[in-house]
Amino acid sequence: MKGTRLNKLMKRTWLTLALPLLIPALLLMACEGTPAQTATAQELIPVTADGTLEPVVYLPLLTNRYNPLAASRTVNVYYADVADVPAEKMHEMSIVWFGQVTNNENYADVRVGYNNTHLYVRVGVIDRYLQYDSAETGQNMEQYDAFTLLLSRDGAGASAPTAQSYRLEVEFSGNTSDPMSQAYTGNGSGWVSNSGLRQEVDVKTSYRGDDLVKNINIRGWSTQYDIPFSSLGLSGRPADGAVWKLAMILHDRDSLSASPLPVKLWTEAAERDIPATWGNLHFGVPGYIPPIMTNVRTTTIREGVNGVEVPDADVGGSGLCGDMVDWRTDWALWGNYNQGFEGDLNVSNEAQMEHWPCYSKYYVSFPLGSIPPGKAILSATLNLYQFGGAGLDQTNDPVYDSLIQVLTVGEAWNEGTISWNTAPLAVENISRAWVQVAETDLCPGIERTWDVSRAVALAYEQGKPANLALYSSEAPQHTGKYFYSSDTGCGADARPTLSIQWGDP
Numbered sequence: 281m282k283g284t285r286l287n288k289l290m291k292r293t294w295l296t297l298a299l300p301l302l303i304p305a306l307l308l309m310a311c312e313g314t315p316a317q318t319a320t321a322q323e324l325i326p327v328t329a330d331g332t333l334e335p336v337v338y339l340p341l342l343t344n345r346y347n348p349l350a351a352s353r354t355v356n357v358y359y360a361d362v363a364d365v366p367a368e369k370m371h372e373m374s375i376v377w378f379g380q381v382t383n384n385e386n387y388a389d390v391r392v393g394y395n396n397t398h399l400y401v402r403v404g405v406i407d408r409y410l411q412y413d414s415a416e417t418g419q420n421m422e423q424y425d426a427f428t429l430l431l432s433r434d435g436a437g438a439s440a441p442t443a444q445s446y447r448l449e450v451e452f453s454g455n456t457s458d459p460m461s462q463a464y465t466g467n468g469s470g471w472v473s474n475s476g477l478r479q480e481v482d483v484k485t486s487y488r489g490d491d492l493v494k495n496i497n498i499r500g501w502s503t504q505y506d507i508p509f510s511s512l513g514l515s516g517r518p519a520d521g522a523v524w525k526l527a528m529i530l531h532d533r534d535s536l537s538a539s540p541l542p543v544k545l546w547t548e549a550a551e552r553d554i555p556a557t558w559g560n561l562h563f564g565v566p567g568y569i570p571p572i573m574t575n576v577r578t579t580t581i582r583e584g585v586n587g588v589e590v591p592d593a594d595v596g597g598s599g600l601c602g603d604m605v606d607w608r609t610d611w612a613l614w615g616n617y618n619q620g621f622e623g624d625l626n627v628s629n630e631a632q633m634e635h636w637p638c639y640s641k642y643y644v645s646f647p648l649g650s651i652p653p654g655k656a657i658l659s660a661t662l663n664l665y666q667f668g669g670a671g672l673d674q675t676n677d678p679v680y681d682s683l684i685q686v687l688t689v690g691e692a693w694n695e696g697t698i699s700w701n702t703a704p705l706a707v708e709n710i711s712r713a714w715v716q717v718a719e720t721d722l723c724p725g726i727e728r729t730w731d732v733s734r735a736v737a738l739a740y741e742q743g744k745p746a747n748l749a750l751y752s753s754e755a756p757q758h759t760g761k762y763f764y765s766s767d768t769g770c771g772a773d774a775r776p777t778l779s780i781q782w783g784d785p
């Protein structure tokens with residue numbers, strides 16, 4: 281196992297050095313929103329697209345796909361007391377994701393945060409071909425690369441958009457702080473254009489790639505919404521625990537001579553014009569308040585101990601930044617790759633879209649059958665054992681501690697087949713913890729801990745395993761953190777571990 285790890289480190293050195301060389305033009309481009317960077321040379325990049333758009337009939341792209349979990353999907357938004365959350369605290373924004381990575385399909389990481397005055401939504405899209413309306417008409421935006429953010433202050437949802445429902449569309453428009461955008465509010469039966477709201481919500485778009493006109497070596501685009509609470513009729517930030525409805529539609533156009541591609545949706549059941557079908561936006565992150573109990577005991581769950589199986593897998597780039605496959609030729613090789621039986625794992629994210637091959641999440645499922653029925657959960661902690669992190673072999677590169685988030689997962693998945701593209705969506709984010717930059721060759725590595733009490737209590741209540749995903753909203757390069765998996769050769773003490781305190785209610 282140690283050999284495997286060293287091998288990975290060597291390959292990683294090659295990759296992180298090679299990436300900038302392969303795409304030198306990126307260095308000239310405007311920033312993607314990474315706080316440490318400054319936007320420069322925006323004018324160097326031509327942002328007009330080739331071709332002439334033929335009129336395209338608007339198709340109702342939304343289908344009603346039933347999933348009982350969809351209604352429970354929730355973004356619990358972290359509050360940050362800073363003037364500009366994405367610029368100063370992007371890593372503290374809640375992370376949520378949807379979509380797939382193939383040559384044509386799109387994927388989005390969405391970071392959500394708020395302060396006293398604004399709700400911020402930052403969207404990073406993995407998309408190989410970018411198309412927008414070079415005439416900049418601002419019409420038919422849903423037929424190009426675009427994003428629709430749907431919010432409703434009516435938390436219970438409604439069968440049609442109400443006066444408290446908002447539809448904010450942004451069309452990718454190159455590197456610009458003034459992209460094509462539209463804003464609508466509901467009127468009880470449909471949507472009405474709202475130019476005042478459009479002016480108050482600040483949006484921008486940017487992209488990474490070598491040639492936007494010819495779509496050469498494009499990696500993706502991003503957009504960001506800065507939404508004043510005052511523009512939604514509020515005098516300040518919502519009360520802690522307030523619940524709104526939230527849905528997102530990722531529009532995709534890869535060729536002007538072909539029709540728009542099917543949209544990606546969060547949640548999967550969301551219909552644009554029916555707020556009741558949307559997911560939830562919860563202000564603040566709920567904690568866990570245990571019930572009163574007696575006779576408290578502790579159960580420890582880890583792979584191979586007392587016959588327990590703890591399937592786990594990282595999905596995405598892992599420690600190789602995706603170079604276990606030829607993703608440059610076929611993005612789906614990356615998106616569909618399974619590494620369920622690797623001994624190491626990586627949790628990594630970044631704001632810059634050109635580095636998406638380095639993005640990596642972790643899924644793990646702990647069975648709870650060793651806790652007898654009818655008990656109460658006092659607390660639960662997840663421990664992972666760290667042995668390294670990205671960038672430590674790059675002597676001149678800065679490296680960063682990582683604030684890694686834990687989310688619950690509703691659907692079962694298979695360790696031997698799970699991939700970035702097949703991994704289930706999260707149900708909700710529940711906690712987060714810092715993981716410092718560190719490196720060791722000694723087993724079992726460095727213990728890192730997350731409070732997962734609420735996730736375990738919910739899973740136990742439902743008679744399900746504690747099914748978790750780990751990911752971050754980190755912005756800079758080199759935030760990846762390496763841990764041992766259930767399949768490590770580093771010994772039982774290095775395997776991911778769930779410790780549960782439980783008692784008699």
Ligand SMILES: [Ca+2]
Pocket residue numbers: 383384385386407408409532533534541
């Ligand atoms: Ca696409």
Ligand SMILES: [Ca+2]
Pocket residue numbers: 407408409410411425532533534
């Ligand atoms: Ca596209």
Ligand SMILES: [Ca+2]
Pocket residue numbers: 591592593619620621622695765766767
């Ligand atoms: Ca595994």
